[in-house]
Amino acid sequence: MSFIARPSLLRAVGTAPALRATLLGSRRFVSTEKLNELENLKLLNTQRLARPRSPDLTIYRPQITMVASGLHRITGVAIGGAFYAAALVYLLHPIYPAIDSAHLIDFFHGLPTLAKGSLKALVAFPLTYHSFNGIRHLMWDVGKGLTIKGVYVSGYAVFAATAVATLYLAFGL
Known part of the structure; x- marks a missing residue:
C-alpha cells in the first residue's frame, strides 16, 4: 500500500x-x-x-477602564451589603428597642462635625459613584461614547462628578 x-x-x-x-x-x-x-x-x-501561570494583576499598569470596572462592582456590593445590614438592624428592633430612628438620630447628632462628615462621605461615595457610572453604562447600552476617547472622557467625568457630589453631600448640606 x-x-x-x-x-x-x-x-x-x-x-x-x-x-x-x-x-x-x-x-x-x-x-x-x-x-x-x-x-x-x-x-x-x-x-x-x-504549568505556565497566568499573569497577576500587579504586572498591568492600572488604566481607568480597569479601575472604574472594579470600583463599580465593589460599590455595588457595598451598597447591597449596607441595605441588608440596615434591614437586619431594624429587624432587631423588637429585641433591642434602643435601635430605632429616634435613637440613631440622637446618636448621630452627638458626634463631632468631622465624624459626621466622614460618615456621610462613607455613605455618599458608593451611592454617587455607582449612580454616575450606572448612567455611563446606560449611555453605552444605547451606543454612545464607545470609542476609546469616549470611554476615557466619560470615565474621568464620572470620577469628577463623584468627587464633587460626595463632597457636597458630606460637607455641603
Missing part, C-alpha cells in the same frame, strides 16, 4: 487490527506504568508546578 493511513481513519472504516499493525508498524507510541496513589499525587503536583 502506498498511502499512510491515520489511526482514526482506520478505526472509522473498521480495518482489522492485523492490517492496522502492518500499515502503522508495530511500534508503541506511548508507554505507561502503574503508579500507586501517593506516586500519582506526587507526579500530578510536579506537573502542576511546571
Whole structure:
C-alpha cells in the first residue's frame, strides 16, 4: 500500500487490527506504568508546578477602564451589603428597642462635625459613584461614547462628578 493511513481513519472504516499493525508498524507510541496513589499525587503536583501561570494583576499598569470596572462592582456590593445590614438592624428592633430612628438620630447628632462628615462621605461615595457610572453604562447600552476617547472622557467625568457630589453631600448640606 502506498498511502499512510491515520489511526482514526482506520478505526472509522473498521480495518482489522492485523492490517492496522502492518500499515502503522508495530511500534508503541506511548508507554505507561502503574503508579500507586501517593506516586500519582506526587507526579500530578510536579506537573502542576511546571504549568505556565497566568499573569497577576500587579504586572498591568492600572488604566481607568480597569479601575472604574472594579470600583463599580465593589460599590455595588457595598451598597447591597449596607441595605441588608440596615434591614437586619431594624429587624432587631423588637429585641433591642434602643435601635430605632429616634435613637440613631440622637446618636448621630452627638458626634463631632468631622465624624459626621466622614460618615456621610462613607455613605455618599458608593451611592454617587455607582449612580454616575450606572448612567455611563446606560449611555453605552444605547451606543454612545464607545470609542476609546469616549470611554476615557466619560470615565474621568464620572470620577469628577463623584468627587464633587460626595463632597457636597458630606460637607455641603
